Amino acid sequence: MMDKKIDCLVLGGGAGGLAAAAEAARHGANVVLLDREPAPGGVLDQCIHHGFGVHRYREELTGPEFAHRLVTELERSGAEFLGKRFASLVDVKRRRVSTLGPSGYIHFQPSRVILATGARERPFGALGVPGFRPSGILTAGVAQRMVNVDGLLPGRRTIILGSGDIGLIMARRLHLEGVEVVAVLEQRAIAGGLTRNVVQCLDDFEIPLLLQHTVSCVHGTSRLEGVTVGEVDRQGVLIPGTEQYMAADTLVLSVGLIPDNELVSGLVPTDKATGGLRVNSQMKTEIDWLYAAGNNVIIYDLADWVARAGETAGQFAAQAALGESPPPDSVPLETGANIVHMVPTALADTNAACLLLRVSEPIANGSLQIEGLKPRPVARARPSEMIEVELSEEEISELCKRERILVEIVSHD
């Protein structure tokens, strides 16, 4: 069977991939978008709550509605969608991508590939919590799929470990579906998710949020019966004597999202701080023909920004595929004080760029210092909420004269 030669192959049909494929096709590239599921939308499909579209469409939408808009854009763009198709191998040397689906293998020879493979959830097994391994322990995303897509309830009385947005959203969802939500436990001293979600998912229903607490042991030989909960110190170490038993038949975990780049593991450089692929401001990885956008680069707060990153990737991948302009050089961006991680990891000399970063500690008052530019004020910054920094064409032009660009935040607190 002949290899299929195309301009742009987009792997992953969630918010990033949909936007990337549509944009690339709008630029005139011949585009194929693949997803493992039968229909595009990715995890948006099961995110039936609000919080999407405020930036992109100036409307507050639910996940499925946001997906619907992106799918409509895709359909109008002329890009081709193939569902139930799994990318199994990226051959970097031969520039070939092998994919498996119900009609068999299709091998592509794409000029450019956009990796929009999203993130996976950290599973219970990775935590190393002692005890038995009963049923009833599941990640929030699985619980969400069960309830919202399959209409199945995962239990009657639940504890939620982790106060990231997905954990908070599921606290409300399960409560509204008649499941008793005993408490949300958070290891750190501050909630992991957006303040709005703490208010509208926990406070509204008087669901307790126990900060600096975690699960230290799991009980129940067949089905979960309860957990031992203990307090932790600032280093996350359990404080002896603080253990208490909480009866529950379900433990929902929201303990971290991990960028999913299995397909190119070891082939494309990743960033230690984000755990995702290193990309420049065009969303191009350090392998020239591979672009990446979305949660597989950095874990985003908002799907709107994932879509925007996808569009950036789509635009530049298409331009490169169509030979319109050679890829510009990039200057490395490095992070310094008070910044946990940032995307992109290099700045390309283009006419617009956007940096997204997270602070390591809350900063009431500070300034963002980009080496070579005037400092910008930063106020009320929180680790759970990404900060957006737009760079103008002039600023980019200035910065690209440098060998490297250091970005840090100075706290005035």
Next chain:
Amino acid sequence: MTEKRMICLSCPVGCQLTVTVENGEVLRVDGNACPRGDVYGRQEAIEPMRTLPTSVRVTAGTRDLVSVKTDRPIPLDLIPAAMDLIREISVEAPVRIHDVVLDDLLGTGAKLVATRDVPAACG
């Protein structure tokens, strides 16, 4: 006279508001950096309003549930009753996005609308 403390959710700043209420009426709102905070505080202290995203049973469709939302916020207090009602109803496929599933939810004037398509199952 009671003082309710809350975080304003109108924008990402998240001002800490203190709303003074007496006999069901707001006397003052403090802590807001802009007028939006005043509006938020006054509503939230007396009658918090929330949009409700949930799902409704579908018959004869390619899936068993359709995700829905209220097209505008409804009183937080009414949500348990709304959920009881929503659990009982069903809608027949095909469902198109933004089809009205329930016209006037518990007399609030809010419609319950579908947020996705659910095609009819074949055969």
Next chain:
Amino acid sequence: MVKIAVIGAGVVGALIAREACKYEAEVHLFERRSDVGWGITKANSAIIHAGFHDTPGSVRARFCQPGNQAFPALCEELDVPLAHCGGYVLAFTPQQKAELEKLRYHGECNHVEGLVVHSPDEIHAREPNVSPDVRWGLWSPTVAITEPWALSIAATENAVENGLILHISEEVTGLRVDRARVVEVETGRGAYAVDIVINAAGLFADRISAMAGVDFPELFPRRGEYILLDRRLRGFVNSVLFPAPTRKSKGILVLPTIDGGILLGPNAQDLKHDAKGRVDTTSSGLREVEKGARKLVPSLSFAQRVKTFAGLRPETVQRDFVVGTTHVQGFLQAAAMRSPGLTASASLAPWLIGELATAYTLERKASFQGRRKAIPKPSELDEDRLHDLIQRDPRYGHVVCYCNEVTEGEIIEAIRRGARSIDGVKFRTRAGFGRCQGGSCSARILQLLARELGADTRDVPQNEPAAWIVSGKARDDG
């Protein structure tokens, strides 16, 4: 026709039952769990030992090296994975070196081939991540790794193809002995007249033995905790790394798994006689495993941890197998199969059944077909073969478990072959074994099980029926 009942469908019982099916006999296999291989078989180091750990003259020594030699042919027949990765026993002090020499001597007595002591340079050439403090390593090329539950599943499947009557979720509650002969097996479902009973009941072998009125040495569970690291670390170690052994156990190991992960463990904690369900891990046990593993491979990082679990081994004071005939005619033991029980099972089964065949003049079954094909794995097939497979069944092109590239076709076939739970599918296909631990696939596998079995999702469990997954429907069916 002679009636044979094997009790316990772990690796030992399943191989014995299959061996029995090579003869003209009515063979029953009783398993109290709701699937095969869910006891000791599914939680151990999966090592096919060379035989140098066993004291010459012991029962273990008698069966370990021959079992090791029999494993390749067995795995080939049953289409079960086997990897000859070799093994090192590592010594850091002169006392430990003396242990190595003892092991080498034992190995030679036990006919183990290829044993040689390596220098640190030789060790690091093969295993660069072994501690720089290592001074000697006993290299054993015949050490291998496999997938023990796959062996149990494969042997049972093949035995059923050859006439085995399999009794799942059926616990043996009693044995009737008449004038020093075993005559009946009693279970929750009824009574079965038998001529021969083979006790392969793992942790419960003492209970079964008591039912027959046969003394059994005190059996107690020895718990071993394990840490599994991500397949991304494939190549971090290439062979099974042992420390110098203690009197109690072979020690805390670092070894590759058959699908490329790294397994650390086990520690060895002796539990009370009746603690036969204590497969829970402990914080001190897991710390002990981390510490022990780091002694051999100091650069191990636990950031890549995928899973932690514990398994129980059946230990007696004698630290040896209890096998063979007893004073009750027809009642045979295949028990106390502590390490190297998995390895020994491959030689024990033919020996035990061979003895029986002679004693009862059993005729060989001409129609016995010993070759069994595993469920086809699209991720391992070449493109032409996969194309044919997909032509016959497009579901073999629909990937469901993304971490391990397991397709819908394989899952359906696993259900056809006996999977009735999420774990049943997992152990037959490896779906859910990967780094996301079922995060992407378990919801869909639940739906597939419900659909194929015509069951409600509320009745599809994780493993045993009590391990329910779904408590109810979000919306009543109305």
